Amino acid sequence: MRAVVMDAIAEPLAVREVPVPSAPAGGVVVQVRATGLCRSDWHAWAGHDDITLPHVPGHELAGVIAEVGAGVRNWRVGDRVTVPFVEGCGHCEWCMAGNAQVCPDQQQPGFTHWGSFAEYVALHAADTNLVAVPDTVTFEAAASLGCxxxxxxxxxxxxxxxxxxxxxxxxxxxxxxxxxxxxxxxxxxxxxxxxxxxxxxxxxxxxxxxxxxxxxxxxxxxxxxxxxxxxxxxxxxxxxxxxxxxxxxxxxxxxxxxxxxxxxxxxxxxxxxxxxxxxxxxxxxxSHGMAAADYPEMLALIQSGIESGALSPQSLIERLVGLDEAAALLPAMETATPAGMTIIDPGLSPATA
Structure with missing residues (x-):
């Protein structure tokens, strides 16, 4: 698969072919249809987070499940999903109380493991962390919700x-x-x-x-x-x-x-x-993100807000780019002045991005 790869801290990024991940036990592999370019990704690139090189950034995403790992009960290949950027372990006291966002054994795509600036990403503890994306919500809008x-x-x-x-x-x-x-x-x-x-x-x-x-x-x-x-x-x-x-x-x-x-x-x-x-x-x-358990209340507000005209998450998106442009944009985020969100579609080629 194609992915944006960091080989060194605060150095230019490369887009190249890397192995497709395998689904971890209890987790899934998602084909990424949309992923956000976020200032938090810049912090990882700049060396403010403890990451292992080489590394693939990206933590707010939406896509389609491509592979299901052993032990997953609630999800199937082909499901449209998004995920909070904090993946709780699913069995500690914090996760059991619905506070996976502060799980002491959390995983984070794009930080603790390879992230979503790629065609596929592995996600952990699927039954705790995945959120279904309705057919009426675009992948771009769903990716903007995750962080x-x-x-x-x-x-x-x-x-x-x-x-x-x-x-x-x-x-x-x-x-x-x-x-x-x-x-x-x-x-x-x-x-x-x-x-x-x-x-x-x-x-x-x-x-x-x-x-x-x-x-x-x-x-x-x-x-x-x-x-x-x-x-x-x-x-x-x-x-x-x-x-x-x-x-x-x-x-x-x-x-x-x-x-x-x-x-x-x-x-x-x-x-x-x-x-x-x-x-x-x-x-x-x-405030550190939000657990998947709290998404239904937020999605209900979004639905009522869209119907009344009070909310329009889709309008937060400023532009859509491919992986190659994302690799150039990420290092410049500290001085950039975007008026909204940049969303990456890994399927876009440089010619069509």
């Missing part, structure tokens, strides 16, 4: 417990941030979106943001407080010391900050404005 949309949904619903009428600051209007804007509006919140890219902010406005602020070096928290007095909830959907601080300092007293963007250490541990967190009794919450 960014699902992560945004859990950040707002499962972690911040967002209530109708509350105010939300969303720092970063990439795939996660735009998903957060869209979901927050569907839940009845007022939203401020922050980004350095005017195109991304235009998308945020399209998806319902009540205010947009340009991250141009100005004092973002001061502008948020001028507009709202501080928001009830703030989400860092980027993952830098600056965006984390802007999110926390944008909150009102006793507000809830959710850290979604990965926050790599700079000169040791990331510096976070804990003095404000203490003095104002802020809740600082981590």
């Amino acid at each position: 960014r949309f699902a992560t945004a949904y859990r950040a707002l619903v499962g972690r911040a417990h967002l209530q109708p009428g509350e105010q939300v600051t969303v720092v970063g209007a990439g795939g996660v941030g735009l998903s957060t804007v869209m979901i927050a509006k569907a839940l009845g919140a007022q939203v401020i979106a922050v980004d350095r890219n005017q195109g991304a902010l235009a998308k945020a406005t399209e998806f319902g943001a009540d205010h947009v602020l340009v991250a141009d070096g100005s004092d973002i928290p001061a502008q948020v407080h001028e507009l709202t007095g501080g928001t009830h909830v703030a989400v860092d959907a980027v993952g830098t010391e600056q965006t984390c601080a802007d999110s926390i300092l944008s909150l009102r007293r006793r507000g809830r900050h959710v850290q979604v963007g990965l926050l790599p250490p700079v000169e040791g541990h990331p510096r976070v404005p804990m003095a404000r967190a203490i003095a104002w009794e802020l809740d600082l919450l981590g």
Whole structure:
């Protein structure tokens, strides 16, 4: 099969032929029909994650089951599926309680094992982790759910417990941030979106943001407080010391900050404005994807939102590319300014991508 391969950290990627994986016991092999290009993939490429080389990135995907491993009960060859980027083991106390996203023995495609920037990918503990994709949902839209949309949904619903009428600051209007804007509006919140890219902010406005602020070096928290007095909830959907601080300092007293963007250490541990967190009794919450057990509630919101016009996950997709273009785009993600998601179709040739 063709795959995007990392042979060294932070070096150019190659697209070449590699062996097709075999289904692990309890797992499956999926023919990848769509997979997202995500900032988390860039973190792995840059060396912020512990990966084994050579490596195939990619962690948000949808496709068709091509092979079923021993012991799988609920899935068959030909089933249309997606998967959360965290694969729980299926038998620990966390998985049994429906919290596979924090499983201590988790697997992650594109991180702990070869991922979905390929024509096929192996997935573990299928009966715990796979989610059926209805025929009415495209593979591209389903792939967009596996990391960014699902992560945004859990950040707002499962972690911040967002209530109708509350105010939300969303720092970063990439795939996660735009998903957060869209979901927050569907839940009845007022939203401020922050980004350095005017195109991304235009998308945020399209998806319902009540205010947009340009991250141009100005004092973002001061502008948020001028507009709202501080928001009830703030989400860092980027993952830098600056965006984390802007999110926390944008909150009102006793507000809830959710850290979604990965926050790599700079000169040791990331510096976070804990003095404000203490003095104002802020809740600082981590959010790490979402377990397959929680997908039905999210899919129900999506279905009702599509019917009412409040949600349109498909519109988060900015462009569709093939593996060769993805190999060139991934190293540039740190400085890129996309206004939405890039989805990879491994079946596209360079001539048709």
